[in-house]
Amino acid sequence: MSGIKLAATAGVAALAIVAAASAATPSMLSLGPAVQAKTPTYLGYYDGHKDTYLSTDISSKAEAKMMRINYSASIGRVKGLPEIYLVQGPSAAGQLAVFGSEAGESDYSPLWAETILTWKAGSRPVLIKSDNQVNKLEKTSGLTERPGNVVLNCPIVKVGGKA
16 A cells, blocks of 8 residues: 555544544533623722623522512522622712622632621722722721622623723
């Protein structure tokens, strides 16, 4: 057999092996056809930059109704979640939610433990852009935090952006 015929035969055999292996390997699961939907997105801070996120579910019936999102009692039972900080009352201009993690981090989860931040009377609110800043401001600038006792499903869909 000539070198060309041998190479061609080996090539066909290799393709047959790859095809057989591909057929035996399960393909990606189908989620169904993708469709475009108009879902509001929000901006929040993480470590000084803005991330884009959705808000789809919450473990409080009252807040779900107010926010016009889904109520889910079961997510309220999940523990050990990263925090989402929300300022209640007076705040600095441009204040957004502040995340304790983001997509790509080892502790990221689309579920968040709500933490409410408030400024003490007489304090001058400053723009909060990171969870580390929250900890520092609690010690130096009259910022207080309390658990919101609520879990939110707010997946981050885009990391980064100008703060």
